[in-house]
Amino acid sequence: MIDEIISLFLAxxxxxxxxxxxxxxxxxxxxxxxxIAGGRHIKIIDRLVLSKTSSIYIIELQGIQYMLGVSxxxxxxxxxxxxxxxxxxxxxxxxxxxxxxxxxLHKGKEDDGNNDQW
Numbered sequence: 187m188i189d190e191i192i193s194l195f196l197a198x199x200x201x202x203x204x205x206x207x208x209x210x211x212x213x214x215x216x217x218x219x220x221x222i223a224g225g226r227h228i229k230i231i232d233r234l235v236l237s238k239t240s241s242i243y244i245i246e247l248q249g250i251q252y253m254l255g256v257s258x259x260x261x262x263x264x265x266x267x268x269x270x271x272x273x274x275x276x277x278x279x280x281x282x283x284x285x286x287x288x289x290x291l292h293k294g295k296e297d298d299g300n301n302d303q304w
Contacts, residue, residue, distance in 0.1 A: 231271055244271060 231244040231251060240257040244267070251267040 246270070 227248065229246045231246055233244075234242045236242060240255070242264070243254040243256055245252055245254060249270075251270045253264045253267060255262045255264050
């Protein structure tokens with residue numbers, strides 16, 4: 187009986203280690219691939235998917251923003267934006283593991299002032 191409890195405990199610890207390792211490996215990979223995906227001189231500000239094969243993009247190139255229509259056969263500049271669209275910084279920030287766990291643990295709990303438990 188004790189052997190089964192110990193092996194279960196070690197399995198749970200092993201799963202936790204694999205999850206933490208996967209989290210840090212994916213962060214490392216994302217940082218390593220950022221220059222390839224993001225580009226130095228061009229940024230994708232926003233994207234709206236219209237259908238399976240078409241989207242509208244807002245990109246920034248050398249400080250000028252453009253609206254592009256993109257389909258599987260064609261890419262077309264729809265408009266050069268006169269006023270740049272400012273995206274709040276917190277939309278691009280990633281959550282760390284602690285915040286993700288806290289969000290998961292507190293999900294569904296609302297502080298309505300009534301904290302009575304059965």
